[in-house]
Amino acid sequence: MSKRKIDSFENRFIVGDCEEILKDLPSKSIDLVFTSPPYANQRNYGTEESSISPDDYIKWFAPKARQIKRVLKDNGSFVLNISDKIVDGFQHLYVFELVVFLCKKIGFHLVRDYIWYNPATPPNVFSRGGYGRTKKSHEYCFWFSKTNEWTFNLDPIRKPYSKDMQKYLMGKGKGDRSQNTRPSTHNFNCEKVWTDNGGSDPGTVIELGNTSSNDIFFKLCKEKGITHPARFPEKLAEFFILSGTKEGDIVLDPFSGSGTTAVSAARNGRRWIGIDLNPDYCELATARMEIELGGEKEND
Numbered sequence: 001m002s003k004r005k006i007d008s009f010e011n012r013f014i015v016g017d018c019e020e021i022l023k024d025l026p027s028k029s030i031d032l033v034f035t036s037p038p039y040a041n042q043r044n045y046g047t048e049e050s051s052i053s054p055d056d057y058i059k060w061f062a063p064k065a066r067q068i069k070r071v072l073k074d075n076g077s078f079v080l081n082i083s084d085k086i087v088d089g090f091q092h093l094y095v096f097e098l099v100v101f102l103c104k105k106i107g108f109h110l111v112r113d114y115i116w117y118n119p120a121t122p123p124n125v126f127s128r129g130g131y132g133r134t135k136k137s138h139e140y141c142f143w144f145s146k147t148n149e150w151t152f153n154l155d156p157i158r159k160p161y162s163k164d165m166q167k168y169l170m171g172k173g174k175g176d177r178s179q180n181t182r183p184s185t186h187n188f189n190c191e192k193v194w195t196d197n198g199g200s201d202p203g204t205v206i207e208l209g210n211t212s213s214n215d216i217f218f219k220l221c222k223e224k225g226i227t228h229p230a231r232f233p234e235k236l237a238e239f240f241i242l243s244g245t246k247e248g249d250i251v252l253d254p255f256s257g258s259g260t261t262a263v264s265a266a267r268n269g270r271r272w273i274g275i276d277l278n279p280d281y282c283e284l285a286t287a288r289m290e291i292e293l294g295g296e297k298e299n300d
């Protein structure tokens with residue numbers, strides 16, 4: 001099958017089923033796929049296909065995952081944002097089954113599982129524990145690589161040092177840590193000169209509220225009289241775009257919804273491709289991009 005060149009897809013929101021659109025993309029052309037597909041049984045995105053039973057999820061996702069792997073460059077990554085579902089009183093296992101499937105059957109490597117912790121949804125005054133469990137306050141972001149080598153930049157995602165660490169860096173840490181009595185077994189020896197790397201490793205819990213109810217996409221949806229998809233915060237996309245790609249690289253979101261991944265990619269000097277089944281979302285994502293970044297890209 002002859003494939004169109006990748007630059008004919010770049011910086012556009014393309015309407016269609018990503019499984020079909022991806023087939024037209026050349027192999028090994030994408031640096032990062034960052035996406036949040038419809039979660040099982042959860043939302044109505046104005047298209048029939050977007051409600052998938054958890055029992056059928058792997059069957060639904062498998063052909064898309066094969067295409068995602070094919071279009072990734074050898075040093076590319078696939079980051080999957082997903083959450084689970086309570087079925088018949090218990091948490092369904094489809095998310096974990098999917099991760100195993102992606103590794104064992106599709107051939108991805110699991111680089112790291114990340115937690116997106118949303119502090120706006122912890123147990124609150126409305127929760128009485130009636131479901132026998134706390135409210136869920138996190139989603140998953142699974143980072144997969146295609147091969148044994150993948151792009152990773154720590155510096156752009158470093159977080160500010162804690163006050164204690166700042167003291168150690170200035171040689172002012174207090175207490176004799178040479179006995180190493182900490183339960184964590186970490187030994188902060190005050191004699192040692194610590195290298196200042198400009199911030200600490202952010203670890204695997206990404207704390208971000210999802211408070212975009214007044215944003216541009218929401219307003220555009222209201223004007224058009226349509227509901228909007230479950231958007232993730234731009235900072236979540238940015239975490240993986242900055243750490244998983246270099247400037248000028250190409251980022252793909254095959255379930256692009258409001259275009260959050262694309263907006264973050266563009267803002268950070270990356271090229272981007274967004275695909276979504278719902279033409280309204282692609283139209284509004286294009287308008288959002290124009291408003292936020294002055295883009296002049298057209299809808300397919």
Ligand SMILES: C[S@@+](CC[C@H](N)C(=O)[O-])C[C@H]1O[C@@H](n2cnc3c(N)ncnc32)[C@H](O)[C@@H]1O
Binds near residue numbers: 038039047050259
């Ligand atoms: C969870 S939402 C993505 C939201 C997005 N991350 C954002 O920040 O706006 C999932 C999206 O997948 C789209 N979708 C569902 N099935 C699809 C398919 N087969 N191909 C492409 N898009 C699809 C839905 O229309 C919806 O916009």
